[in-house]
Amino acid sequence: MSFVIRFATIEDTEFIRAIYNNAIKTSTATLETEERDSTTQRHWLTQHSGDPYPCFVAEDRDGIIAGWAALSPYNAKPGYRGAAENSVYVDTRAQGKGIGEALLQALLDDAPQRHIRTIVALISTDNLASISLHEKLGFRLVGTLERVGEKFGRDVDVSIFQRHLG
Template sequence: MSFVIRFAKTEDLESIRAIYNNAVKTSTATLETDERDITAQRHWLAQHNGDPYPCFVAEDRDGIIAGWASLSPYNAKPGYRGAAENSVYVDTRAQGQGIGEALLQALLDDAPQRHIRTIVALISTDNLPSVSLHEKLGFRLIGTLERVGEKFGRDVDVSIFQWHLR
């Protein structure tokens, strides 16, 4: 699939929301259980305008948003300002075509200009595609929080992965 990676715009709001809400409903990719409404999504996008936390989207040649990736604060305390947590979500119809990798790579390439020098990924241990993607791009396993989450009536282990700017 041919696609471009660019910064998210307000017009992308509904596409970002639809891709995220599908993961909320169907997977442990996020431990969120309530779908995000349009007001919350608008607020979220305003907080990911690149100052300093960005949101990138992958747009296909028909103008359809196939995925998105973002950085968010790792911790609100000022001493953590050089650290961020990442998210990456690809539409189920577009997975396995290099989009997630391109989105995550865009986040890593962009991080230095936002003075972010380390990125933390919290990944449900059963999410093998995400584990593999993050390891491929240089994230290293720090450890696993056992049964720290719960979704769909079962316990979820969450692994902490970390990437450092060289």
């Protein structure tokens, strides 16, 4: 599949929202339970315009956004400013074609110039695809928070993965 990785723009709002809302509805990839509306998604994008937290998208040759990845603050306290948490979501129809890996690699390549020194990924322990992707790109398991989450009426364990940069 042919696609380009580029920074997200406000025009990408609805694509990003659709991909994320599908994950909210169908999976424990995110422990959000309420779908995002357009206003919330637009506001989120303005906070991920690259100063310092970026959002990348993968655009196919028809102009369709097949996936996105972003960095967000790991913790709002100033002493954590060198740490960021990552997100990566690929449209279910486009998974398994290298897009998630390309998006996550773009985040890793871009982060040092934003003075981000370490990236944290919080991954539900049943999300084997995401664990495998993160391990492939050098993230290491730090620990697992047991039954820290709940979704679809069951407990969710969340593993903390981390990748140091530079």
